[in-house]
């Protein structure tokens with residue numbers, strides 16, 4: 001055995017990095033092993049032949065107090081850039097309308113709602129405000145009643161069918177690549193109370209890489225280090241077998257934090273209580289397909305979502321003007337609908353998604369062929385854990401069993417709390433507390 005640490009963290013996503021940051025600050029020796037070639041997991045940026053894009057999250061939501069305190073601790077609060085006027089022009093079969101991304105009085109003006117639905121907004125908004133005290137935006141399980149119902153049924157029942165078709169569906173398909181019938185209402189019911197009255201979300205001055213880079217400062221992180229097995233024997237330290245570069249190495253630690261995606265966690269451990277294995281094996285993710293285009297000329301800013309009725313293969317269409325100061329060419333961001341992404345996976349077309357969307361793209365941007373310079377297909381196999389009906393409560397039960405057990409392996413990730421950067425961070429904080437309390 002070559003090396004011993006207080007804690008080995010498997011995975012350098014936000015959950016793993018936040019836990020490592022807290023543990024290091026508490027004086028523990030920590031080593032982070034990351035299978036990929038850069039830190040951050042689903043938070044980061046890449047540049048492929050002059051095409052810039054995020055590897056995951058694009059926005060930081062302002063509603064998590066613990067996360068805001070963490071940003072303060074990291075000295076990042078001054079680097080937050082608020083993005084206001086969050087709206088998109090939604091394209092439907094019988095016309096376009098403006099859809100507001102942040103819930104508030106302006107949502108009342110969304111065209112196509114019946115008078116009854118507009119009237120229902122007021123008591124519903126008040127009930128959401130009242131729910132602030134009992135919900136936690138970092139934890140979907142804090143809305144247990146909503147977890148029992150799919151989001152489509154919940155929206156129809158509480159707000160009406162046009163709210164579902166003209167607001168909830170385009171936003172959830174456009175931002176989360178989720179269909180309302182596939183997820184429980186818990187995400188919506190735990191976050192919305194904390195979004196009302198907020199007029200902005202944030203990006204970071206130095207780009208999304210800034211968050212993992214700042215968290216990892218002073219930590220010992222090794223990339224291209226894939227963990228193959230984690231053992232928690234009844235005597236002696238925990239053992240972690242990893243392939244680091246070409247070599248297979250065994251490291252030892254007093255405690256191991258497994259901060260990988262939920263469906264990748266169980267195969268690492270031969271010895272898991274059956275109900276924990278069953279939960280981890282049940283974690284599912286949706287996939288995301290995006291084509292990023294670099295253009296030779298400039299374009300005006302534009303952002304479109306699409307109604308589900310008669311929708312084409314694109315769910316989000318965005319034009320990003322050139323930015324000479326940053327040396328950035330104009331780009332188009334075209335995100336596939338959940339159905340088109342599923343079709344791409346089933347027909348083996350995930351390497352180049354352009355043929356699936358090109359007809360609709362030319363309709364949206366008639367000058368496309370004259371301005372096209374290059375393209376990059378981004379296929380993200382695991383975008384967001386699917387919080388299907390009842391899932392948030394199963395995740396909570398898993399967390400409760402974990403807190404009650406004496407095991408020296410702890411799990412963390414967005415799939416245990418909330419499928420957001422803030423949810424992943426909250427899970428990392430919780431894991432660090434468990435390890436420090438052990």
Ligand SMILES: Cc1cc2nc3c(=O)[nH]c(=O)nc-3n(C[C@H](O)[C@H](O)[C@H](O)COP(=O)(O)OP(=O)(O)OC[C@H]3O[C@@H](n4cnc5c(N)ncnc54)[C@H](O)[C@@H]3O)c2cc1C
Nearest residue numbers: 011013014015035041042057058059227413414420421424
């Ligand atoms: C396209 C996209 C857009 C998003 N948009 C937003 C947004 O705007 N706002 C927001 O708040 N959230 C957004 N999210 C969600 C957010 O990015 C995630 O919830 C969060 O980053 C998840 O962090 P995590 O630490 O739980 O997991 P991950 O970031 O997935 O980290 C897991 C890490 O474990 C590593 N790993 C896996 N197996 C092994 C192994 N065997 N050995 C070593 N390492 C391993 C992986 O390589 C990875 O780095 C988005 C996500 C995606 C994909």
